[in-house]
Amino acid sequence: MTSGFSVNDTKQRFVYQGFLIPFILVTSLFFLWGFAHGCIDVLNKHFQELLSMSKAKSAFIQFVFYGGYFLMALPAGFLMQKAGYKKGIIFGLLLFAGGAFLMFPATKIQTFGSFLTPLFIIACGLTCLETAANPYTTVLGPPDSGERRINFSQSFNGLGWIAGPLVGGALIFSVSGSGNENKFSSIALPYMLIGTLVLIVAILFWRFKFPPVKEESHENSGDAGRARVSELLKHPHFVLAVIAQFLYVAAQTGINSFFINYVTEEMPQITNLEASKILAFGGFGLFWLGRFSGSTLFMRIIKPNRLLSFYALMNVITMALVVAGLGWISVVALFCTYFFMSVMFPTIFALGIKDLGPLTKKASSFLVMSIVGGALVPVLMGRIADVSTMALGFIVPLVCFAFIVYYGMIGYKVKKGATA
Numbered sequence: 545m546t547s548g549f550s551v552n553d554t555k556q557r558f559v560y561q562g563f564l565i566p567f568i569l570v571t572s573l574f575f576l577w578g579f580a581h582g583c584i585d586v587l588n589k590h591f592q593e594l595l596s597m598s599k600a601k602s603a604f605i606q607f608v609f610y611g612g613y614f615l616m617a618l619p620a621g622f623l624m625q626k627a628g629y630k631k632g633i634i635f636g637l638l639l640f641a642g643g644a645f646l647m648f649p650a651t652k653i654q655t656f657g658s659f660l661t662p663l664f665i666i667a668c669g670l671t672c673l674e675t676a677a678n679p680y681t682t683v684l685g686p687p688d689s690g691e692r693r694i695n696f697s698q699s700f701n702g703l704g705w706i707a708g709p710l711v712g713g714a715l716i717f718s719v720s721g722s723g724n725e726n727k728f729s730s731i732a733l734p735y736m737l738i739g740t741l742v743l744i745v746a747i748l749f750w751r752f753k754f755p756p757v758k759e760e761s762h763e764n765s766g767d768a769g770r771a772r773v774s775e776l777l778k779h780p781h782f783v784l785a786v787i788a789q790f791l792y793v794a795a796q797t798g799i800n801s802f803f804i805n806y807v808t809e810e811m812p813q814i815t816n817l818e819a820s821k822i823l824a825f826g827g828f829g830l831f832w833l834g835r836f837s838g839s840t841l842f843m844r845i846i847k848p849n850r851l852l853s854f855y856a857l858m859n860v861i862t863m864a865l866v867v868a869g870l871g872w873i874s875v876v877a878l879f880c881t882y883f884f885m886s887v888m889f890p891t892i893f894a895l896g897i898k899d900l901g902p903l904t905k906k907a908s909s910f911l912v913m914s915i916v917g918g919a920l921v922p923v924l925m926g927r928i929a930d931v932s933t934m935a936l937g938f939i940v941p942l943v944c945f946a947f948i949v950y951y952g953m954i955g956y957k958v959k960k961g962a963t964a
Contacts, residue, residue, distance in 0.1 A: 563684045566754050573677045574701035577670045582708015600926035607919045608660045612667025614916035620675040621909020629676045630754045636672025637746035644739030651728040679908045695839030698890040702832030706824050713820025784955035785896025786914045792888045794917030795941030801922040806934050827882040834886025852891045853952025855884040856945045863942035869935040895956045
């Protein structure tokens, strides 16, 4: 007798319960916000050169972007509780599209602050999408395969991460600074494209009728509409998941933000455009491969928490090689980091909300809020790089991955005596 993510059984359950098309639409969201995140990593290096700013100051892009996640997370969770997943997703898509279209006037104003405003709005929209889509994938189907289902959807997030620096790098780095033209004009096109696509997806969500879903019940759960922070604190596996997610996003964002800096400094013969292509195909290509293989293969034979702890341990090793600054060896190690980062976010998310029942939406908003780690660590890494070397800055994600090893080994365990 088998359990879990049997393709035939899952397909039948999706079709019979009306979950297939909603699952496809929700999965498309993962691609969209992956693309947005990928473009951010290209902008980081671009502003360093156009505005002659330090690495620490350019990292304020991440500070504002992920700060939007922090500020919007609780309102997004409240919106999901009051309006439901579908309306919350549509609202998030409209914010996302609005921020993307505001990048065009920002290219005319041509100040650093004018770009930070639309990025903040985009982040608020993405917060709504992530607060809804991550837990929604875990309830759109059999509960025993929730971890694998969210990893499968997150594999399309990996495709977005590939497309972001690939399209963004090609459009931004290849045409910037030609003659006396507006050096910022190349930034607008990729955001106009993604804004249009996001509006189309919003219309599809508005037109399609979603089936009602029921989250797992919890025998001692309180009133779902009045879930308090104190109730969530009674679940140690959730509290530790928030910390682990904070550190994971901190590590991932720091690595993404300074990937191009690190590669071009370790290998001076590589240009910014070439580095952005390496990031797209090499780094994010491995990232996508890791998520896809994790959801469809490895998590069928390895428990999610064990895979998480093993991958985190491998990243402790790769980060040590990156800090050592060994040329091609360190660059290859940096690539490998993406494969091992791949399953961390969705797996931590799924483990953190496990057995929370009616507290799930509230817990999801806190897990999304923990993304604020991406706002703080790039600034710290940039500061270390400005006063020392870029390589030394990567000691910060090394420490972050070490905690995730602990969470995957011990911290994920649900204490049955905890009450909601």
